[in-house]
Amino acid sequence: MKTATRSRLLVVAVDTSLREVARLLSSTQISLIVVCNEDGVMVGVVTKTDIVQQIGHCQGAACASVAADIMTRDVTFCDGSQYLPDVLAMMQAGGFVHVPVIEADGKPSGVVNARDALRELMAEGQYEEALLRDYVTGLGYR
Numbered sequence: 001m002k003t004a005t006r007s008r009l010l011v012v013a014v015d016t017s018l019r020e021v022a023r024l025l026s027s028t029q030i031s032l033i034v035v036c037n038e039d040g041v042m043v044g045v046v047t048k049t050d051i052v053q054q055i056g057h058c059q060g061a062a063c064a065s066v067a068a069d070i071m072t073r074d075v076t077f078c079d080g081s082q083y084l085p086d087v088l089a090m091m092q093a094g095g096f097v098h099v100p101v102i103e104a105d106g107k108p109s110g111v112v113n114a115r116d117a118l119r120e121l122m123a124e125g126q127y128e129e130a131l132l133r134d135y136v137t138g139l140g141y142r
Helices: 002-007 018-026 048-056 060-064 084-094 114-136
Strands: 011-013 032-036 042-047 098-102 108-113
Touching (some): 011 018, 042 098, 084 098
Parallel strands (some): 011 032
């Protein structure tokens, strides 16, 4: 799962233009960008929804916004040591599709996507089912 979370990580600085954030989001299947300060510590996130809302209200100087102007500052996140079922439960409770993975030093190491996480859990369940079937049928463990 760590490879999948790392592949979904996009990071920008607080002073990155909204135009650049929109370009990054539109060129990937990712809908969340982690905003970091100069030390690489997460200070917020910007989603595709944030971009659409900002553009909908864009007039004059508002069109020249930067990531820090529209980012969500109170971010729900997980760390790399949490169990996947717990992370999925947290995501479901909050209605999140993506959740950043933040290490103890505050730096991002990935983004959990609900679909990827569910695939991972299903694969684990299928593997355990196959092990049990092999054991019961006398084939032993793989």
